[in-house]
Structure formats: structure tokens, C-alpha cells
Amino acid sequence: MTDVPTQRRTAVRVLPIDGDDRVLLLHGFDPARPAEPYWFTVGGGLEPGETPVLAGARELAEEVGLTVTPDRLVGPLAEATIEFWFDSVRYLQQQTYYAVRVAPEPITFAGQDEIEHATIDSHAWFSAADLAGTTDPVYPDDLADLLARGIAALA
Numbered sequence: 001m002t003d004v005p006t007q008r009r010t011a012v013r014v015l016p017i018d019g020d021d022r023v024l025l026l027h028g029f030d031p032a033r034p035a036e037p038y039w040f041t042v043g044g045g046l047e048p049g050e051t052p053v054l055a056g057a058r059e060l061a062e063e064v065g066l067t068v069t070p071d072r073l074v075g076p077l078a079e080a081t082i083e084f085w086f087d088s089v090r091y092l093q094q095q096t097y098y099a100v101r102v103a104p105e106p107i108t109f110a111g112q113d114e115i116e117h118a119t120i121d122s123h124a125w126f127s128a129a130d131l132a133g134t135t136d137p138v139y140p141d142d143l144a145d146l147l148a149r150g151i152a153a154l155a
Contacts, residue, residue, distance in 0.1 A: 004090050006083075011095040012052040013043035013140075014060055014073065015150045016102045022125035023147050024064065024107070025138070031119055032088045038137035039126070043095070052076070052096045060100070063116060064123065065108035073098040077149045080140065087115070099150030 016024040029037040042063050046055045053070040060066045075098035083092050107123050109116070126134070131144045140146065 004088075006090045006092050008092050009045045009094075011043055011045045011093050012055045012059065013041040013095050013097045014056045015041060015077070015097065015099040015146060016060065016064070016066055017099055017147070017150055017154060018102055018104060018125060020125075020127070021147075021151050022127045022130070023143070023150070024102070025124055025126055026063065026120050027122040027124065028116075028120040030086050031115075032085070036137075037121075038139055039124070039134070040139045041097075041143070045093075053098065056098050056100070062111040062113070063109070063120075065111060066102055066105060068100050068102070073100050074150070074153045075099060077146055077153060078142075082140075097146055097150075099154055101154045 024042065025039040026042060027037060027039050042059055043056065044059045046052065053073045056073045057068050057070040060068055075096070077097040077099055079094070079096050081092065081094050083090065109120065112120065128144055128147055131138060131147065
């Protein structure tokens with residue numbers, strides 16, 4: 001697949017952190033590799049003219065049903081450029097990470113788009129100890145460090 005063009009995109013990743021300092025993660029899979037599920041942060045691509053904090057608030061509402069105003073997002077905690085495959089498309093993604101403190105509210109997938117509904121199958125709250133103890137793939141690889149940064153930034 002070396003002749004496949006790379007899709008470039010700018011994205012935001014959000015760490016919703018509850019009162020027990022746990023981060024909300026989504027569980028899903030690449031439709032091209034459904035037997036290889038993983039945990040990942042809430043977030044997605046910026047729409048034209050959208051800032052990262054506006055996109056972060058929108059993604060929280062769409063992906064997990066949490067409504068926050070953009071000014072509640074704290075960060076950026078980090079920025080990264082990653083390359084990955086999803087649904088047989090190669091992406092080069094510039095992403096910025098933010099944290100937001102959230103109250104215990106029900107999580108809903110009702111606002112997800114078609115591909116999210118098809119590839120996200122659950123969610124869970126992870127503490128730093130949970131992240132250290134899981135053998136499941138979790139993205140990004142340095143999420144424990146980002147969680148610590150997020151907790152400190154929200155204090």
C-alpha cells in the first residue's frame with residue numbers, strides 16, 4: 001500500500017477527567033482490522049474555521065454526550081504529529097491535547113456519526129493505576145503522562 005496517498009488532518013484530543021482523577025476512554029477498532037481493538041481518547045478532526053477548543057467541545061458532545069463550553073478546556077497539554085492507518089487510509093495527523101473536568105453524567109453515543117457508531121463499542125473510566133495495569137492497547141502511548149499533566153492543570 002505504498003502508493004496510497006496520505007491524508008493530512010488537524011485534530012484535537014480531549015481528556016475528560018472526573019472527580020476521581022480518571023480519564024474517559026473509548027474502546028473501538030479499525031474497520032480494516034476489527035480483531036485488533038484498542039482504547040483511545042475522545043476527539044477528532046477540526047472542521048474548517050474551527051479552533052481546537054471549539055472542536056474539543058463539539059467532539060465531547062458528539063462522541064460521548066458531554067456538554068462543556070470551550071473555555072473549560074485546559075491546555076494545550078501537548079502536541080504531537082502521528083501517522084496511522086484507519087479504514088485502509090493513511091493519515092498524517094497534527095493533534096493537540098486538552099483536559100476538562102467533568103461531572104459524573106451518563107455517557108451516550110447518540111451523537112456519533114456512522115463510522116463512529118460502527119467502530120466504537122464501549123467506554124470506560126481509567127485511573128493512572130488502571131492505565132499502568134492494562135494489557136490492552138491504549139493510544140496515545142504516553143496517556144499516563146498526559147493524564148498526570150491534565151490533573152495538574154485542572155487543580
